[in-house]
Amino acid sequence: MQNGNDSATPDSETGTWTAKTGLAQMLKGGVIMDVINADQARVAEEAGAVSVMALERVPSDIRAEGGVARMSPVEILQEIKETVSIPVMAKCRIGHFVEARIIQSLGLDYIDESEVLTVADPDHHVDKHAFTIPFVCGALDLGQALRRIGEGAAMIRTKGEAGTGDVVEAVLHVRTVMNQIREVVALPDDQLMTAAKNLQAPYELVKETKRLGRLPVVNFAAGGIASPADAALMMHLGAEGVFVGSGIFKASEDPAIQLQLATAIVEATTHFEDDDLVAEASRGINVAMKGISVAGLPAEERMAARGT
Amino acid sequence: MKSPPTAGVLALQGSFAEHIAILEELGYPARPIRLPEQLDDIDALIIPGGESTTIGKLAVRYGLIEPIRRHAAAGLPIWGTCAGLIFLARDLGNSEQPRLDLMDITAARNAFGSQIQSFEADLDIPVLGDPPFHGVFIRAPIISATGDGVEILARLASGGVVAARQGSLLATAFHPELTGDSRLHDHFMARMKR
Numbered sequence: 001m002q003n004g005n006d007s008a009t010p011d012s013e014t015g016t017w018t019a020k021t022g023l024a025q026m027l028k029g030g031v032i033m034d035v036i037n038a039d040q041a042r043v044a045e046e047a048g049a050v051s052v053m054a055l056e057r058v059p060s061d062i063r064a065e066g067g068v069a070r071m072s073p074v075e076i077l078q079e080i081k082e083t084v085s086i087p088v089m090a091k092c093r094i095g096h097f098v099e100a101r102i103i104q105s106l107g108l109d110y111i112d113e114s115e116v117l118t119v120a121d122p123d124h125h126v127d128k129h130a131f132t133i134p135f136v137c138g139a140l141d142l143g144q145a146l147r148r149i150g151e152g153a154a155m156i157r158t159k160g161e162a163g164t165g166d167v168v169e170a171v172l173h174v175r176t177v178m179n180q181i182r183e184v185v186a187l188p189d190d191q192l193m194t195a196a197k198n199l200q201a202p203y204e205l206v207k208e209t210k211r212l213g214r215l216p217v218v219n220f221a222a223g224g225i226a227s228p229a230d231a232a233l234m235m236h237l238g239a240e241g242v243f244v245g246s247g248i249f250k251a252s253e254d255p256a257i258q259l260q261l262a263t264a265i266v267e268a269t270t271h272f273e274d275d276d277l278v279a280e281a282s283r284g285i286n287v288a289m290k291g292i293s294v295a296g297l298p299a300e301e302r303m304a305a306r307g308t
Numbered sequence: 309m310k311s312p313p314t315a316g317v318l319a320l321q322g323s324f325a326e327h328i329a330i331l332e333e334l335g336y337p338a339r340p341i342r343l344p345e346q347l348d349d350i351d352a353l354i355i356p357g358g359e360s361t362t363i364g365k366l367a368v369r370y371g372l373i374e375p376i377r378r379h380a381a382a383g384l385p386i387w388g389t390c391a392g393l394i395f396l397a398r399d400l401g402n403s404e405q406p407r408l409d410l411m412d413i414t415a416a417r418n419a420f421g422s423q424i425q426s427f428e429a430d431l432d433i434p435v436l437g438d439p440p441f442h443g444v445f446i447r448a449p450i451i452s453a454t455g456d457g458v459e460i461l462a463r464l465a466s467g468g469v470v471a472a473r474q475g476s477l478l479a480t481a482f483h484p485e486l487t488g489d490s491r492l493h494d495h496f497m498a499r500m501k502r
Contacts, residue, residue, distance in 0.1 A: 012427040012428060012429035012445075012464075013427055013428050013429070014424065014425060014426060014427045015424070016427075016428050018428060018444055018486060019423075019426040019427060019428060019444065019445075019446060022426070022444055022446045022483060022486050023423055023426065023446050023447065025322075025323050025326065025357070025486065026322055026323055026357045026358050026359065026390070026391070026446060026447075026483075027322075027358075027359070028321070028322060028323065028325070028358075029319070029320070029321040029322060029324070029358070030321045030322075030358070030359060030362055045361060048361070048362045048365040048366060049362070050321060050358070050359040050362050051359070081422075085361060085403075085405075085417060085418065086359055086361055086362075087359075087422075087423060087447065088422075104424065107421065107422045107424055108422065108423075109422050109423035109424075109447070110423065132424050133423060133424050134423065266362070266365075266366070267366070267369070270320050270321060270342065270366055271342060274342075
């Protein structure tokens with residue numbers, strides 16, 4: 001028998017905080033993969049990615065080629081949306097609310113206001129509360145994370161250092177956020193205002209972080225994750241899922257090898273607590289991107305320093 | 309005193325921690341399920357929200373599909389929320405993504421559109437009584453058709469079916485694990501035990 005139609009009820013409400021943060025909760029334990037076109041999106045979905053992140057060029061190419069990095073072309077965003085059934089995210093430049101409005105207008109699922117692209121506004125991020133579509137933002141410490149949540153980010157990713165294939169900054173940023181949360185939890189209530197002042201974070205969100213014992217929204221790790229072991233490492237440190245950027249599609253030109261690596265990263269993320277299964281997932285993976293060491297990177301080439 | 313039934317929550321990906329927290333609050337022991345042998349000593353199974361393609365692919369890769377079907381045939385109660393509903397469904401229209409193929413329903417994925425159309429709405433669920441149940445629908449599916457043995461438990465005001473039961477199988481298109489309301493978890497554990 002056929003049942004009714006597919007429209008929501010007249011008294012239903014869209015764009016709520018629960019709907020925005022709820023999608024991030026559904027992505028937990030999963031891998032979100034950077035893609036620049038529909039072919040890569042198909043590989044990501046086939047590997048078991050929970051979402052794809054569309055951007056004009058992967059971070060390692062932005063690094064290598066320089067120039068201004070912007071939102072993806074509209075045609076490519078549409079083609080990716082039509083190609084996969086999993087949620088599609090797209091990056092906009094920090095503070096570029098018109099790029100964000102275009103992504104919302106195209107009916108994508110999440111916006112990453114990202115330091116990986118060239119900064120559009122040196123002083124302000126997008127007012128994310130004003131949108132129906134949810135946002136994810138990067139953070140390298142608890143203060144940044146809570147400022148972004150205060151602006152309306154419904155999901156956080158620690159920044160790491162995108163496009164390097166070097167996991168050191170991703171480790172540093174997750175450890176920093178987790179340690180600062182533990183410090184807040186240990187504080188008596190009458191010291192929380194001073195903590196908010198020192199973190200330069202909204203007081204109410206500092207209080208909420210203490211009450212929950214974690215960030216008020218889901219937190220993934222990003223920036224330099226290039227192998228199944230890297231992904232499992234981030235999960236052990238407290239990340240609730242991982243973003244993999246250049247790591248997959250810059251590791252090899254061969255789609256079969258890309259699929260194998262992407263699949264292995266998905267498996268290692270799900271089974272991160274089971275060393276035998278992470279070892280099994282890592283078998284035959286000899287192609288992780290060559291990468292560049294963050295230690296040798298001049299300060300002005302560090303993307304994580306953008307958008308404070 | 310008889311010990312309460314133990315729930316397993318499929319923990320390949322998605323909102324499994326939220327389900328486990330609610331179950332434990334209600335006094336039911338709950339554990340994550342990632343491998344087939346973990347299914348052997350549970351009294352009920354919940355398949356959480358998440359990405360149904362990811363959950364399906366990982367379930368195939370780690371050999372979970374046939375063992376879950378076997379336990380279902382032996383009467384194991386199974387409840388799927390959102391992605392879990394899709395994973396239980398017999399028919400997904402033109403999609404062949406891996407699934408359990410257990411419940412005689414047709415599920416339409418992303419039936420309301422993209423994330424921008426995700427919504428919250430109050431639902432009358434007669435088996436729970438008053439007050440209405442607050443439903444959170446995130447890129448939600450809908451049950452577009454039901455077989456003979458399927459009992460409809462909730463509809464949207466527009467008529468769309470968003471909760472149904474067939475024997476020991478329960479499916480909801482929304483996310484009770486994201487609200488503070490534990491009545492559906494209690495209903496599932498107390499009334500649907502094998």
